[in-house]
Amino acid sequence: MKHALPGSPLTLALLLISCGEEEKQAESHGGGSHRPVIAAVSYPLAYFAERLSSDFATVLYEVPTDQDPAFWEPGDEQITAIQEADLILLNGATYAKWVSTRTLPGETTVVTSSSFRDRLMETEGTLKHTHKEGEEAHSHDGLAFTTWLDFKQASAQASEIALALGERFPERKSTVMTRLDALLEDLNNLDTGMATATSGLGNAPVIVSHPVYQYWARAYSIVAPSLLWEPDMELTPGDMAALARIREEAPGATLFIWEDDPLPKNIEKLKRIGLTSVVISPCGNRPESGDFLSVMRANIAALQALSN
């Protein structure tokens, strides 16, 4: 009677098949030649995803640095690349307007703000319209979307990403959760730092150049009336009149917040009317230097410097 010996063709074939299976498993779990891709619609989400998965996944974030990810319009090829990602991280709150008009696979798409969707803020002061008599007037502007400027919300978003990564790559779950702990600690430190820095501002309102600070203002109990100014725009008499109106509505403001470094003459103009300029970057897009953490620390430091 013949037996299949260790070196027989049958054993060899079985060995090859089992090796093939292992390779397949390794590939499907991100250990093979296919490196998982995680697409993110904003830099903060891309940063969180990189912190949680940089050793086994590639983060796809293609928004050019000179564009605002909230209003960036991807091309067909970019959408195709995003569709093929293993995980697509959305901010929610109508951030990244393109999401509502493009086709994304529901199965791999994660809305990172879903745990606090009932606390999202509607934007105010935008022009409304109706199309016919009796129809409810509506605005196309939607919700305030800079959710991560409230660091507790940022923590919730990071946790949502970690959960999604754990579900998608169960074999990486423990590593991801360990990294989440470190990330949450960093975000918690930012939250404490920002609370301390803003407490030094007292109860006076803070005028902000752009309507992107709603969650920051709510989280740290700041009254923050908003203009619609860009850091690099020349301030016209009309703009100054709008500022004057806001100062009448919210008297006592001595601080003016910009998204990015403003033109020096704008700083001077505001200084002449008693407003100190300070940059609090929302960091929606990848910074030229540093990362999300360093930019947020710089924001806190800028506010702390005012108190000192």
Added chain:
Amino acid sequence: MNPGGIAFLSWKHLSHRPMRSLTLVTAIALTLFFPRALQVFISESEDVLQERARSTPLLVGPKGSSIDLTLNSLYFTPQQLLPLTYAAYEKLSRQRFGTTIPMHSRFRAEDAPVIGTSLAYFELRELMVDSGRMITRLGDCVIGAQLAARKNLKAGDTITSSPENVFDLAGVYPLRMRITGVLAPNHTADDDAVFVDLKTTWIIEGLAHGHQDLTDPGTSGAPRESGEKVVRANASVIEFNEITDGNITSFHFHGDPGTYPLSSAILVPRNQKQRALALAAYQDKDATAQMVIPLSAVTDLADTLFATQRLALAAFRLLGVAALGLASLVFLLSFRLREREMLTYAKIGAGRILIGTLKAVEVTIVVISAMILARVAVSLTRSLATDLLSRFLN
């Protein structure tokens, strides 16, 4: 006389009266063909229906006929039931019973059904893009191979949705859709359909639209008083009937998305536990939606078909007996007419057995020819049954 001689004489006689012989062969062939063809057709139908139903584990739709729901979701037959709300679909998705795939098949374009769905549908049906690429945005569509061939359409062309009622002048604008790709054939109803993002069907439905910027003072039909916070648009505001790179950002949705309609949702549980939980969740009699196992619905339909088949087979058998009786009569009359010919055979030495053999060979040739013809026709039916069924169902 040797057997070759008998066959020669029989053949000579049959070919001497070709019309009579052909009529006999055809009549007997049809008598044999119809019952068998019916069996084949129903058996193939069952296979085709069950194959697609098997690859669609569960269906969620509004209450009503489970067969209507199944045929609408699997074969895109006209929607008979009330729509399912998007809120009901979202609730199903949140319950995490598996992959949920929305289906909205109310509209048509060039007589083909327009199916609003998600990318997961293409994975479920293993539909690959043969030429072009997958849809990426509102207004994009991929079309089935059969539709592309029939209408001579290719990636880069456009296809326009048909108005539901040509007399409804105030109805929804037809939407010109960009064909981004043609799907590889999979020999199902998918080959004759237009697939779009679910949101695109809502644009066709009039729940979303794009138009000129009403806040732009240059826009006609957007009057507003200084300081007024509400712009009231009138009919002169131009609504876009095609989605382009230039106007896509102006498209927006109105009303509560939870009330938006769907035809049904396909649910693909990942394991038996999810399947059991999903089925249990829809047992409530007060629920506004129902969960259907397409395979069961199709089996019920097949059972109905079998009952019809039994009835039809009985009728065919009776007809067959009558037809064979008529054929026998034709043979008997024919042999009566040929009595003198048979007498001649007897005078030149042919015995009764030989003459009987001669008659039997003639009958045998006719019957065997009819059987061969019936067999060929049954084979043809078998090969065409799938396509025919798809056409009947559409």
